Amino acid sequence: MKKILLIEDESALQRSLGDTFREGGFEVLSALDGEIGERLAKSEKPDLIILDLTLPKKNGFEVFQSLKDNEKTRDIPVVVLTNLERIEHVEKVLEMGAKTYLVKSNYTLKEILEKINQVLASQSQYPVGHSTE
Amino acid sequence: MLDSLNPISSCKKYGVSPWQCPQFLFVVMGIVTIFAITIIYFLAVLRIGNPTIVSLLVLLVAGFLLIMNFVITNSFERMAEASKLKSEFIHIVSHQLRAPLTNIKFSLDFLVSTRMVQTKEQQEEYFNVIQENSIRMGNLIDNLLTVAQIESSSFPLSKVEVSLEGIAQKLVQKFKFFALASNIKLMIFSADHSLQVLADPLWVEQVMENLLDNAIKYTKGGGEVIIKIYQKKRKVFYEVQDNGVGIPKEEQNFIFEKFFRSDNSFKKQTGGTGLGLHIAKKIIEKMGGEIEFSSKENKGSIFWFSLPIK
Numbered sequence: 001m002k003k004i005l006l007i008e009d010e011s012a013l014q015r016s017l018g019d020t021f022r023e024g025g026f027e028v029l030s031a032l033d034g035e036i037g038e039r040l041a042k043s044e045k046p047d048l049i050i051l052d053l054t055l056p057k058k059n060g061f062e063v064f065q066s067l068k069d070n071e072k073t074r075d076i077p078v079v080v081l082t083n084l085e086r087i088e089h090v091e092k093v094l095e096m097g098a099k100t101y102l103v104k105s106n107y108t109l110k111e112i113l114e115k116i117n118q119v120l121a122s123q124s125q126y127p128v129g130h131s132t133e
Numbered sequence: 134m135l136d137s138l139n140p141i142s143s144c145k146k147y148g149v150s151p152w153q154c155p156q157f158l159f160v161v162m163g164i165v166t167i168f169a170i171t172i173i174y175f176l177a178v179l180r181i182g183n184p185t186i187v188s189l190l191v192l193l194v195a196g197f198l199l200i201m202n203f204v205i206t207n208s209f210e211r212m213a214e215a216s217k218l219k220s221e222f223i224h225i226v227s228h229q230l231r232a233p234l235t236n237i238k239f240s241l242d243f244l245v246s247t248r249m250v251q252t253k254e255q256q257e258e259y260f261n262v263i264q265e266n267s268i269r270m271g272n273l274i275d276n277l278l279t280v281a282q283i284e285s286s287s288f289p290l291s292k293v294e295v296s297l298e299g300i301a302q303k304l305v306q307k308f309k310f311f312a313l314a315s316n317i318k319l320m321i322f323s324a325d326h327s328l329q330v331l332a333d334p335l336w337v338e339q340v341m342e343n344l345l346d347n348a349i350k351y352t353k354g355g356g357e358v359i360i361k362i363y364q365k366k367r368k369v370f371y372e373v374q375d376n377g378v379g380i381p382k383e384e385q386n387f388i389f390e391k392f393f394r395s396d397n398s399f400k401k402q403t404g405g406t407g408l409g410l411h412i413a414k415k416i417i418e419k420m421g422g423e424i425e426f427s428s429k430e431n432k433g434s435i436f437w438f439s440l441p442i443k
Contacts, residue, residue: 010232012262016239083231104235109242
């Protein structure tokens with residue numbers, strides 16, 4: 001079972017996204033702040049990281065940079081899921097190597113799950129995660 | 134330094150067209166001034182001939198044009214600055230509104246989805262999320278309207294005799310159960326029961342409630358929150374002391390700024406709209422008082438305000 005690390009400080013979103021991913025066939029690890037997220041990424045080596053940008057303790061950009069600087073976590077695909085949509089934020093994280101940038105309020109849970117499956121499928125030649133249809 | 138002299142790069146900062154950009158206008162007005170002074174000089178030489186009168190006239194015109202220049206570019210600079218702040222503000226507000234909106238949207242998404250098996254407990258949790266976040270959105274809108282009201286010149290403030298202790302006792306009753314549920318000891322001390330201030334009772338209550346609410350929210354179970362009301366010189370003080378999480382030193386300078394908590398550094402704390410303390414400071418200042426705090430991370434905070442005694 002593929003592991004997804006969800007770094008998101010809104011507990012309500014941890015619940016709805018977590019339930020959706022679990023239903024989609026993933027194991028979900030939760031981190032409510034940047035520091036915990038970074039620690040879990042290093043210790044658990046998830047298959048994919050969902051990263052919010054506004055986070056307590058360590059913001060998303062800092063977490064992302066430190067993941068990229070660490071050999072163990074450098075290659076884990078990162079999907080940025082946030083409510084910020086300034087072009088400079090999008091450019092910055094895509095430049096840093098994010099697989100995709102999703103503005104939360106523009107997507108449904110189902111669409112987010114589909115995007116995650118697409119990213120993971122493009123990572124390996126075999127698509128992973130269950131279809132949700 | 135050199136960059137600030139470059140009108141093109143300075144104009145980019147405001148994101149407006151050159152004709153609305155103060156730096157560009159300054160250069161244009163400078164050229165117009167030199168041109169106008171030269172014409173005045175030649176006209177004066179041709180018509181008047183007296184060198185003293187000519188130079189006085191040219192000086193007079195030059196002075197007038199310089200003052201005009203200053204006034205025009207200055208007002209444009211203020212307008213450009215205000216428009217930049219406004220778009221920044223809209224950006225932050227929309228982000229603030231989106232957070233609870235997303236929570237509601239995703240919860241509804243889950244509840245209407247037929248794909249997922251839902252237990253009754255799960256459904257209840259999602260309904261709670263929807264309820265909490267609609268309240269959060271409502272609070273944010275209320276606070277935004279208050280900020281707009283405070284910033285307008287027609288902010289309605291009455292000045293009547295108010296007993297801070299009376300309001301504090303009422304608030305203690307209101308927060309008693311909240312404190313009890315969080316295992317926090319809530320105490321009130323007042324040296325003189327007759328102390329009264331001149332203030333708007335509704336607004337002053339809102340500020341007092343905000344300070345007390347913050348203190349309880351940021352104090353862990355087993356902690357204590359103490360309210361003190363006392364007089365010093367010609368002022369009455371309302372003080373809320375807690376032994377909670379405190380405020381990190383690097384954040385203390387920004388604590389009264391609009392939306393500080395939410396976004397300035399992409400770091401956010403729990404809940405709240407980031408407007409409460411900003412509103413509190415503005416209201417207390419409008420009533421002729423002062424608001425301050427001292428805090429140590431992991432030790433606790435003391436917030437207090439003072440208002441002139443009746």
